[in-house]
Amino acid sequence: MTRAAFDAARRIVIKAGSSLVQAGPAVLAAMAADIAELRGRGASIVVVSSGAVALGRARLGLTRPVLSLEQKQAAAAAGQARLVTAWDEALAAHGLAAAQALLTLDVTEYRRSWLNARATLETLMELGAIPVVNENDTIATDEIRYGDNDRLAARVAQLVGADLLVLLSDIDGLYDRDPRQDPAARRIADIPVIDDTIRAMAGEANAAAAVGTGGMRTKILAAELAGRSGCATAIALGTAPRPVLSLARPDHGSWFHPARSAARAREAWIAGAASPSGEIRIDAGAAQALRAGKSLLPVGVTGVGGRFERGETVRIVGPDGITVGRGVCAYSAEDARRIAGCRSDEVEVRLGYRRASALVHVDDLVLDA
Numbered sequence: 001m002t003r004a005a006f007d008a009a010r011r012i013v014i015k016a017g018s019s020l021v022q023a024g025p026a027v028l029a030a031m032a033a034d035i036a037e038l039r040g041r042g043a044s045i046v047v048v049s050s051g052a053v054a055l056g057r058a059r060l061g062l063t064r065p066v067l068s069l070e071q072k073q074a075a076a077a078a079g080q081a082r083l084v085t086a087w088d089e090a091l092a093a094h095g096l097a098a099a100q101a102l103l104t105l106d107v108t109e110y111r112r113s114w115l116n117a118r119a120t121l122e123t124l125m126e127l128g129a130i131p132v133v134n135e136n137d138t139i140a141t142d143e144i145r146y147g148d149n150d151r152l153a154a155r156v157a158q159l160v161g162a163d164l165l166v167l168l169s170d171i172d173g174l175y176d177r178d179p180r181q182d183p184a185a186r187r188i189a190d191i192p193v194i195d196d197t198i199r200a201m202a203g204e205a206n207a208a209a210a211v212g213t214g215g216m217r218t219k220i221l222a223a224e225l226a227g228r229s230g231c232a233t234a235i236a237l238g239t240a241p242r243p244v245l246s247l248a249r250p251d252h253g254s255w256f257h258p259a260r261s262a263a264r265a266r267e268a269w270i271a272g273a274a275s276p277s278g279e280i281r282i283d284a285g286a287a288q289a290l291r292a293g294k295s296l297l298p299v300g301v302t303g304v305g306g307r308f309e310r311g312e313t314v315r316i317v318g319p320d321g322i323t324v325g326r327g328v329c330a331y332s333a334e335d336a337r338r339i340a341g342c343r344s345d346e347v348e349v350r351l352g353y354r355r356a357s358a359l360v361h362v363d364d365l366v367l368d369a
C-alpha cells in the first residue's frame with residue numbers, strides 16, 4: 001500500500017474533523033495546499049468537512065457543554081456559513097473555488113437523490129470546483145442523522161466512486177494501544193484486512209484517542225464501508241505540515257486495503273443491481289464492439305425499451321434477442337431514444353447539450369458469459 005496506492009489515486013475524498021477546522025486558518029491552508037497539489041497531478045478531490053456545530057457554538061455563544069438537538073441544529077446553521085467561507089478562502093489562495101454540498105441520510109437511501117447528488121458532485125469536479133460536503137444538520141434529526149462525518153465521508157466516497165478516502169484526524173493513525181496513555185503504543189501502518197483484532201483496537205484502547213464525535217471506531221467502520229466499494233482508506237494527522245501528501249511516506253498514517261478492487265466492486269454492483277427495468281437493443285456491429293472491450297455508442301442502438309433515469313442499470317440486448325450484458329446508462333430512456341442510431345457528432349444537435357459520447361461506458365458494463 002502507501003506510495004503506489006497514493007500515486008495511483010485518481011479520485012480522493014478528504015475528510016477533515018471538527019478539531020482541524022476549529023484549529024484556524026493555518027491548518028486549513030495546509031490542507032488546501034495539498035488539495036491544490038493533488039489536483040495539479042490530475043486527481044479530483046471532494047472534501048467532507050465537519051465543524052459546523054463547533055464553529056456555530058462559539059458564534060452563537062452556546063457555551064454549555066451539552067446542547068439540545070435544536071440548539072445543535074441552530075449552531076450548525078450558524079457555523080456552516082463560517083465553515084464554508086473558511087474553506088473557500090483557503091482554496092482561493094490556489095485559484096480554487098469551494099462549493100457547499102449539504103447531504104442528508106436519504107441521499108443514500110433513495111435512488112433519485114443519490115443520482116442527483118452524484119450528478120451535481122460530478123459537475124462541480126468537471127468545473128474544477130472543490131465540493132465541500134457536510135451533513136445538512138439543520139434538518140437532520142437524531143433518528144436520521146449520519147451523526148458522524150466518517151460514515152458520511154465513506155458514503156460520499158461510494159457516491160463518487162473514489163479510490164481513496166483520507167480521514168484527517170488529531171491522531172496519525174490506528175495504534176495497538178492508546179498512545180496517550182502508553183508510550184509503547186505502536187502505529188499500525190498497513191492493514192490488509194479489518195478483522196476482530198483491528199476492531200478491538202479501535203473499540204477499547206483507542207476509543208477516545210480521536211476527540212471528534214467519532215473516535216477510532218467510526219473510522220474503522222468508514223474504512224470497512226469504503227473498502228466494500230473498492231476504495232482504500234488512510235487515517236492521517238490533519239495538523240501535519242503536509243497532512244495529505246505525507247501519506248506518500250511509509251512513516252505516516254495507517255492504510256486500510258480495500259476488500260476488493262474497484263473494478264470488481266463495480267461489476268458486483270452492476271450485476272447485483274435490482275432487475276433492470278430498461279432495455280437497450282443494439283445491432284450486430286455494436287454487440288461485436290462490446291465483446292471486443294469497447295463502450296456502447298449511440299450509433300449502434302436500434303431501440304430503447306422501458307423507463308429509466310440516467311445512471312440506472314439497463315439490460316443490453318443483441319439483434320438476436322439474446323442479452324449481451326448489463327450496464328449503467330449515461331442517459332435517461334427519453335434521451336437515449338432521441339439519440340438512438342446517431343453518430344457521436346450528431347448527439348449534441350439532437351439533445352441541445354453535450355455529455356458523454358458513450359451511452360454505456362466500458363467501465364460501467366458487465367457482459368454475460
Ligand code: GLU
Binds near residue numbers: 051052148213
Ligand atoms: N456535521 C457535524 C458538524 O459539522 C459534524 C459531525 C461529526 O463531527 O462527525 O458539526
